[in-house]
Amino acid sequence: MATKKELAASIKAATGTDLNPDKLTAEKLEELAELAEQGEEGREAFDAKLAEYGLSTDGKPTTPGDKAPSAAPGDETPAPKPGAKTRRVRTSDAIAARNGEFTDPETRETIGKDWVDVTATRFVRDLITSGQVLDDED
Structure with missing residues (x-):
């Protein structure tokens, strides 16, 4: 299993979204990483999941x-x-x-x-x- 920092880095590489791994659980980061790996096909779901977690696409709280x-x-x-x-x-x-x-x-x-x-x-x-x-x- 990847660390929270590794998951955040893979999300940033796939989407450009910079997330603070200390602000999210490993489960949430894993879910976001799976969506991020889908590329453009998973982008809407990724963005919706960010909103669900109270984050914007720049990783800042909303x-x-x-x-x-x-x-x-x-x-x-x-x-x-x-x-x-x-x-x-x-x-x-x-x-x-x-x-x-x-x-x-x-x-x-x-x-x-x-x-x-x-x-x-x-x-x-x-x-x-x-x-x-x-x-x-x-």
């Missing part, structure tokens, strides 16, 4: 109480692609109270405390299902 990394000054959230299915969403009250936000790894669209229209990717649907993000249709 759980309530930990502010997610914000965009650099002048780094605007891109508009949804024309013709793509969109959802009107915002973070849950608990996450919004701590200024938490999520950035979709595929589209780079940011979801914060204010209602925004974003592309309905698997990442967004998983956040809605988990209750971390509210859908305007609810």
Whole structure:
């Protein structure tokens, strides 16, 4: 069995995501490593699993109480692609109270405390299902 540091290194090599092995259990790292090894086919599942564990694709916490990394000054959230299915969403009250936000790894669209229209990717649907993000249709 690989060590936690070895698993984190293999995840970084496969996805570019830098994880702190001390912040995750060996089981979670093994699960992420398996998804990372699948390449692009497993990327959506990998990103969803990161969100489930309260991490973003840069390995930083996105759980309530930990502010997610914000965009650099002048780094605007891109508009949804024309013709793509969109959802009107915002973070849950608990996450919004701590200024938490999520950035979709595929589209780079940011979801914060204010209602925004974003592309309905698997990442967004998983956040809605988990209750971390509210859908305007609810």
